[in-house]
Amino acid sequence: MNLASVIERDVNAALSEDVGSGDLTALLTPAEQHAQAHVLCRQKTVICGQLWFETCFRRLDPGVAVNWRAAEGATVAAGAVVCTISGAVRALLTGERAALNFLQTLSAVATVTRRYVEAVAGTRAAIVDTRKTLPGLRIAQKYAVKVGGGTNHRMGLYDAMLIKENHIAAAGGVRAAYTQAHRLAPPDVWIQVEVETLDQLREALAAGATKILLDNMELERMREAVKLVAGRAELEASGSVTLENVRAIAETGVDRISIGSLTKDIEAADFSMRFIE
Numbered sequence: 001m002n003l004a005s006v007i008e009r010d011v012n013a014a015l016s017e018d019v020g021s022g023d024l025t026a027l028l029t030p031a032e033q034h035a036q037a038h039v040l041c042r043q044k045t046v047i048c049g050q051l052w053f054e055t056c057f058r059r060l061d062p063g064v065a066v067n068w069r070a071a072e073g074a075t076v077a078a079g080a081v082v083c084t085i086s087g088a089v090r091a092l093l094t095g096e097r098a099a100l101n102f103l104q105t106l107s108a109v110a111t112v113t114r115r116y117v118e119a120v121a122g123t124r125a126a127i128v129d130t131r132k133t134l135p136g137l138r139i140a141q142k143y144a145v146k147v148g149g150g151t152n153h154r155m156g157l158y159d160a161m162l163i164k165e166n167h168i169a170a171a172g173g174v175r176a177a178y179t180q181a182h183r184l185a186p187p188d189v190w191i192q193v194e195v196e197t198l199d200q201l202r203e204a205l206a207a208g209a210t211k212i213l214l215d216n217m218e219l220e221r222m223r224e225a226v227k228l229v230a231g232r233a234e235l236e237a238s239g240s241v242t243l244e245n246v247r248a249i250a251e252t253g254v255d256r257i258s259i260g261s262l263t264k265d266i267e268a269a270d271f272s273m274r275f276i277e
Helices: 003-019 050-060 089-119 138-147 165-171 174-184 198-207 219-229 246-250
Strands: 034-041 065-068 080-088 126-128 160-163 190-195 211-215 234-238 256-258 271-275
Touching: 003 050, 003 089, 003 138, 034 089, 050 065, 050 080, 050 089, 080 089, 089 126, 089 138, 089 246, 089 271, 160 165, 160 174, 165 174, 165 190, 174 190, 174 198, 190 198, 198 211, 198 219, 211 219, 219 234, 219 246, 246 256
Parallel strands: 126 256, 160 190, 190 211, 211 234, 234 256
Antiparallel strands: 034 080, 034 271, 065 080
C-alpha cells in the first residue's frame, strides 16, 4: 500500500468517526461563507503529518488552501504559526479536530525520535521503531519516525521474521528456531534472532544468524556481545531504553537501538487553530 492510499484510508476513518452523519454545530455558519485561520504550535516541535492535515480539509472542501510556514521535518519554536488555511468555513470547522489530531500525534512521534537521534549522534547506532504502535496508525507513525531521523524496523509480521523467546522455547532452542526460519523464509525476507544471554548469542552465531537482538542486556554484557560478534552480525539493543541511557547503550558499539516508546508512549504536541478576523 503506497503512502497516498494510507493517508486516504486514515483520513476517511478519522472523519467518519468524528463527523458521522454530519457536523451539527457547523450548521450555525452560512454554507457559502469562507474564512481564514492559522495554526499555532505552543511548544518546540518537529513538524510532521502535513499531508494528513491537508487531506482532512480537502476531503470536505477541495478548494481549501494551506500555506505552510515550516517544512515537514523542520523544528519550530514555541508560539510559531506553522500554517494558514483558507476555505469554506464549515469545512474548516468540521475538519479542525481530525486534522489537528494527526498533526499533534505525528509531530509528537517525530519530535521524540529526533531527541533520541540527537542523543546518539556521532556513534554508529541507528534509532529504530517497533510494532508498538497505535492501532490503525502504524504506517503513519513509522512515517513520523523517519521524519524524525529514525529507522523503521519491520512493518508487521508479514515482511520479516523476528524469532523471540516464545518462538525459541516452542522450537526447542535458538539453533533449531533459526534453522527452521531460514528454511521457511522467502528470499527477500530477513531473519532476526532475539537473545538474552551470551550463550544464546553464541548459539545464534553458530546457526548462521546475521541479525541479532540483544534483549534487556546490561551495558557490560552488551560490550562483551559486540566484542564476541566482531562484525559477523548486526546487533540491535532493546529493552528499557530512555533518553538518559541511550547514549551509553550506543557507545557499546551496537548497530541499532529499538525503542517502543517512540510510538506507544507519546504525548501529543500542542497545536491550536484560530480563525483570523
